Amino acid sequence: MSRTIILQPDGRPAQRPGTTLTSLPPLSVYVHVPWCVRKCPYCDFNSHAASDIPERAYLDALRHDLEQALPSIWGRQVVSVFIGGGTPSLLSAAGLDELLAMLRSHLRLLPDAEVTLEANPGTAEAGRFRDYAASGVTRLSLGIQSFDDAQLQKLGRIHDAGQARAAIRMAQQAVARVNLDLMFALPGQTLDACLADVRQALSFGTEHLSLYHLTMEPNTVFAKYPPRDLPDDDTAAAMQDAVQAELAQASLQRYEVSAYARPGARCKHNLNYWEFGDYLGLGPGAHGKISFHDRIVREARARQPESWMERASRADGSHIAETRTLGTLDLPFEFMLNALRLRDGVASSLFAERTGLSLAAIAHQLEAAVSRGLLDADPTRLQASSLGWRFLNDLQEMFLSN
Template identity: 75%
Template structure:
């Protein structure tokens, strides 16, 4: 049986658990810091999507109002991360490629003016093939975007319509070529276990994606997420669990045989092409979330907090304008007893796990505090016995939910 992969679209903030218990840890050093910027609008909402996306209003997007609010959000957040370097940026959504080249240029100017971006910071923008334009992609690159993430999902026109996508297969192919001409680094999102999909058509999608020589693939099993149209009205002809598992094994074999290493549950990369932004998520790094609905995790020497902005774009804009923090919908301290699970929920998604000392430096806890969970995992064959790494065995990665649950 293979891992059941939830939709965790590239760049989306990783799984988390609300804090509980009492007491906080102490950190001797702060982890790397990333930025996540959320653009909330789409041409229309896809029926499988549970991200904070909203159908674009009639007429032009309120880009000027969005920029003004984003500037205010940045300025009010700066005291939390003052002086820290930023190693990566992800502009996600929604559909960021709906924004004009001038707006992206303004955003990049804001980031350079307010944050200490490292010289070779990875800066990714998420794009929908249905909104792709060659000149706009090139302008994005001129502004400082150096990586594009394309939501292809499938090259099957029938399946694209079922998924509610606004592009067709021809537009997907054209968007890949436009992206590759604009930037050196491109990720393709591909879904499998789609309504009416067979193993043959599933593998054809992956073969076609690989034919472009892309450096990075994100391969997701379609799941019926709560509070989505598909959850309420499930599509017909969904592959059963056995067929979905067979597809998952087949796409993994195809990607790896083409030279892409599966380094995370749903991420495959050529050597040197791993997503630095996502690696920071999985290694329990920090990230400041800006924009409506954006989530963040920030460390201080005496505590770790999680924040979430309010979801509705108008409410977020009004809250930022008020200047009193009301645009922050959640601001919670992660307590000591929640930290082991929070850390492992992310780190164990990595095939190679993480060095054991990372647990101590990024949580402020001693690894001795999880010794009995590690011992139980080793005895059950789920965790590696190597004291130098926190890593699943192949069995533990296959049954990842059970392995993560050891640390609850």
């Protein structure tokens, strides 16, 4: 028996636009605050330098954005909230309190929902951190990047090492969970200097550390004017290996590509991303993924803050710049792109639970990945092998549709 294949305009086979989910995944909320004091030369996030942020207009637009999103998530519980940027700690204590009160009044936040706020050490104030905690923030994520003043200047940061140390102490006095962001493979950085940054972070009893390789992202100042003396790939790899060993001695295990944590201190919000959970993205440029029983939808808000505020206030949906229903050919790669970032992978059963597809849909790719030694052969888990962890991009790309 022959079958008819329907082609899209680009010649590729057409996809089934939806899926069938028997249950919906956990739901998180991401709120984007786009302003910062100064744009860092390596940053490709949707952030905009501003000396005075339009807090009132932003909060009003955020309320409109949230209210228009409610029908798509009505009745669902929220397991975590992440307020990122930009520099969310530029919000006043009253503004942040209003934002969180808005979320609580419109959404079903679990009593133990993790509420994370990103903060810049250069904008840290002890009183403000305490007010944030009183409003419901349970976790602060501090963009330290380095404890070396010369490196901080090269990175265009507005804080120095002394301010970084002071901000960590303030944060630890305000909330139970504090995450520190560090960068490595910095211009002229040696292995000893890299380890000195990590040891300085550990000296505060840090429970969670995010470690990022400095990369030259497109459309950044560093992409146009790359800094000199960047460590080569072998040196950067040696730094990462040495850091991982140092952190393991301090009981911080690498549980995701860029994240290390002590037992019980993993970031619940980010784990929901990697496990292909749902997240509502609010604010300019925010991305979201929302599952329904018959489809999974990705969406993105308008990027420019002024445009997003104006459009969101119309209450006609025009602030959403992109909406895309994931087809059956998209889902394997979308799922594996996230799940394989976790060092321990995920249970095999999660694939069907979160995509609505049978594991048989990727049987060929799984067999090929195992035969190449990139994926563990355990049928109960989808987990990169040690070799697959080293060549993670290659492993993830095996699940792209042709």
